[in-house]
Amino acid sequence: MYLRGVTLLKDKMSGRSEYPFSLPLINRMSTLELKQNVTFFVGENGSGKSTLLEAIAYGCGFHTAGGGRNNAYHVDASEAALGDYLRLSWLPKITTGFFLRAESFYAFATHVDETGLTDVYGGKSLHSQSHGESFLSLFTHRFHDRGIYLLDEPEAALSPARQLALLRIIKDLSETSQFIIATHSPILMGYPDAEIISFDTSPISAVDYEETDHYQITRRFLENRGAVFRHLFEDDD
Structure with missing residues (x-):
């Protein structure tokens, strides 16, 4: 493991009530300890899990629209709103890794094409492939050994079979790399021995x-x- 803990700098937030300081996350967390090489952030929409993951990416020096330390391109509204209010605890600190942000992956793929980096991603434009x-x-x-990989809802583009393929990749790298994944997928979060952090609990x-x-x-x-649908639609009867 590399990243051991994440602390919200609440003194620095004093008097702030706008987004992201209005998120449930702010009241539910002070310091979050990370204890496994594979960690899942789970919770309802709006709980703050993606915002926290984005802020961690900011603290790692990764592009907050998606990428690593050496990817530079512009995407509107890609700033990490919580990035300056977080302290990361490392042992040891590393700079190798990647932040996947599913919602802005198209912009990242365009950046790869425009900068001639397709060889790094298998020699084929990411735009020429399915999502x-x-x-x-x-x-x-x-993704390689000795890195930290932050994935925000990677299942957005993956069939169940390909979610399993991602789990195999994680398994192959997990001895030397760290993964923190915000997800709604029960397939992904079933990874053996992973730590699942619920953003719906307080704390x-x-x-x-x-x-x-x-x-x-x-x-x-x-x-x-059938029973689920009967319960879900019972108001229509």
Whole structure:
């Protein structure tokens, strides 16, 4: 492990109430300790997990629209709103890694084409591949040993089979690299021995896989989707 802890600088936030200081995250967290090489941030939309991940990317020196330390391109609204209010604790500090931001991946792929970096990503334009194929090309060719990899909702472009392929890549690198992943995917967060941090608890804390809403709702749906639909649509009767 490299990144051992994340601390919100609450004294620096004093008197602030606008976004991102209005997020539930601000009241639910002071210091978050990271105890595993693979950590998942989970929680409802608006809980602050992606905002925190983006701020960690900022603290790592990564491009906050997606990329590593050496990727420079402009994307509107890509600044890390919480970046200056975070302290990262390292042992040791590393500078190798990548931040995947699913919602701005198109801009990153354009940057790769414009700068002639396609060889780094398998020799084929990311734009010439399907969304899922381009994500896997990134994971396969850009992720290496001794790095920290921050992934914001990577399942957005991945079929269930390709989510499993990502888990294999994580497994191959996890002995020497660290992964922090914000996700809604019950497939991804089922990775063995990962730490799952719930942003829906107060304070933010680790939970078991089976305790997550993602697992429980998916299991209930798969086991008896008819009952789920009856409950969901009962107001229409």
